[in-house]
Amino acid sequence: MKRMKYVVCYSGGHSSALAAVETVIRHGRKNTILLNHDISGKVEDEDVKRFKAELADYLEVPLLYANRESFQTDTPLSLCRQMGIMRFKGGNSICTYYLKTEPFYKWLESNYPVGRREISDEITLVYGFDVSERHRIARRRKHLLNKGYLSEYPLADNGSRLRISDIRDMGIKLPQTYGMAKHANCKGCLKxxxxxxxxxxxxxxxxxxxxxxxxxxxxxxxxxxxxxxxxxxxxxxxxxxxxxxxxxxxxxxxxxxxxxxxxx
Structure with a gap:
């Protein structure tokens, strides 16, 4: 029988890191995949990159990437100029789509394709959304099911039952960006x-x-x-x-x- 793999959508922020730890505890490191989208060092702080790699090493789980081909030079602002727009008609910033969403679905299609009207029995996608983001969870779960993928949200579903609630308790420093921001987003976030x-x-x-x-x-x-x-x-x-x-x-x-x- 195939063993289910749990693909953590691993952004390099604290929440996705907690989701990664919980996934390894619940499902084992051999069944866990940490999937990241590398972003140009011009806008992604080098200490965020350090944090991503350090936690992956601690968990002994390889860090895989689903990258835009030209990710090293493309930034949110340069993509806006290339495409001639800043947002799609629905209001979503184009950088998220071209740097993360499009490479993500290409990676899924290449590694874990599913047929129409089928649900994958090979992978479950894991996100770091917390209990305050129920609306995002509902949208994401429905969207992924329509594409044939199951999903889990350990921070929202387990809450106070999480085994680790702060990565610093594991001896890993948070990215320096948390000293001045609530997140590890790009410098010059278009949102x-x-x-x-x-x-x-x-x-x-x-x-x-x-x-x-x-x-x-x-x-x-x-x-x-x-x-x-x-x-x-x-x-x-x-x-x-x-x-x-x-x-x-x-x-x-x-x-x-x-x-x-x-x-x-």
Whole structure:
């Protein structure tokens, strides 16, 4: 009989890392696959790459990749310019599709194809969505079933029964990005808002300038309701007043503090 493989969609963030640990505990390392999409070092922090590899080594599970062929040079902003758009009609950013979704389904089709109206008996896909993301889970589960794949969500389904709730308890440091953000997303995330882009303005000015140029070239905006160059005067004042850039603080509290400091 074929043994079911559990493919963890392993982003390099804390939640997907916890899902990986729980999958190994529940199903064994021989039945676990860690599948990642490598992203250009220009936008994916090198310490995120360190974290992904270190946890995989700790678990003794090979780290596999489903990459866009030109992932080393393609970034979210360069893809926008290549495609001439920033978002699809439904509002989803094109970078997610071309850097992750499309390579992911190509990998599935090459390694675990399923016929029409069939459900794979070879793999189950594992995600790190937690209990607060029930709506995402419902959509993802239905979508994957329509494609012929089962899925599991250990953080949402097991909750307080997780054997490990913090990767640091295993002696593995979280990516440095968690010191200033809630996530390990790309620098210059196209789904992010003003708080994130203030951080980009301060810490990665080359990416900020590229984003301003891309908005001008395509005639569209990253942040809903405003262009980045319109935010520059405010960002400049914030920086001069010593507002520390970061994306981990509650947005409402962050902007309340900004208004108080700037007296606006």
């Amino acid at each position: 992010a808002g003003k708080q994130h882009w203030y951080m980009v303005y301060c810490l990665w000015p080359d990416i900020f300038r590229e984003a301003v140029w891309t908005e001008e070239l395509l005639g569209c905006n990253i942040i809903k309701g405003c262009l980045l160059h319109e935010m520059e005067p405010l960002f400049s004042c914030m920086k001069e007043e010593g507002i520390v850039p970061g994306d981990s603080e509650c947005s409402a509290l962050f902007w309340s503090r900004v208004r108080r400091v700037l007296e606006i």
